Amino acid sequence: MEQPSASTRLAGAVRDLASEVVSALRGGDHPGVVCAPAGIVEDDKLGIAAVRVLGADVLLPSIMSRRRPEGLDVRILRQALTAFPPGADASRATAWSHWAMARSLRALDPPVPHPADDEPDASWLDTAPWQALTHQVSLLAALAVPGGDCGVLRALTRRPHDVARGFVRAVRRRDWLQAAGAGRWLAVLDDVPPSLGLDTGLEFIQHMDGADPRVALHVSAAQLLRAGDPR
Known part of the structure; x- marks a missing residue:
């Protein structure tokens, strides 16, 4: 059987991650845990790439409920932020998406240390x-x-x-x-x-x-x- 391509696997991981965000948003008092239910763990290259695609929305359930996000979600978002910095020729959307991720981490109480990137x-x-x-x-x-x-x-x-x-x-x-x-x-x-x-x-x-x-x-x-x- 032909193995799925890397892009196909990434698209599937993004869909799974987005599904967990939706579930947490609609879950009322359900805790805003996202990465673990999607099968994403620390140092998971595919999972970290999926988190980078979805960006700051990984923490959206916690932002909307005004609760501190689950520690694993925070750690993996930080890994994604570090692993995929925008290059000199990055698109405007990429630059802003990266900034949004950094802002989400800095807004935590206590904040997750990260260089204070200027707004694009x-x-x-x-x-x-x-x-x-x-x-x-x-x-x-x-x-x-x-x-x-x-x-x-x-x-x-x-x-x-x-x-x-x-x-x-x-x-x-x-x-x-x-x-x-x-x-x-x-x-x-x-x-x-x-x-x-x-x-x-x-x-x-x-x-x-x-x-x-x-x-x-x-x-x-x-x-x-x-x-x-x-x-």
Whole structure:
């Protein structure tokens, strides 16, 4: 039998990890433990790579419930942060994703020591066409968390109508992951057009592609944020 490729195994590990995040988000008082149920242990190269792909959302259940995350999750997130630093030619999304992971670790009480990386540049978001804007910020939906002030959020507060346009476009194009990421941002933005029907849109995305754990993750986060009661 042909062995699965490395990319296939990584995609499967990311899906498993995202599924555990969704389970913890929906679990009420269930502790926000993520890596262990997904079969990820320390120094697990595939698991660490999966954590790097999912980024700061590994700690999302703890952030939403305002509880200190499980120690293993913190240690593996730190390993991922160290193992996959952005290179000089890294994309903007990669740089911001790395920064979000570092911010999550520094925000712990007590904080996990890590160099205080400066925020990447976000000025390009002010002039990006709304289609490109939505594509880029949907990749950075892990930044859309309670109290998550950053350059990306500040830029989007000046362009909520453009994010809403991008959300509608993604739904029409059946790009459910982009739509879910944009919807998560809309859940933390003010001045979102009431006519958008964000709650109904999120339910529709969940119905159409909620089987994709990464889509379900963003939809679940957005719905909790919209409810105004993270857990």
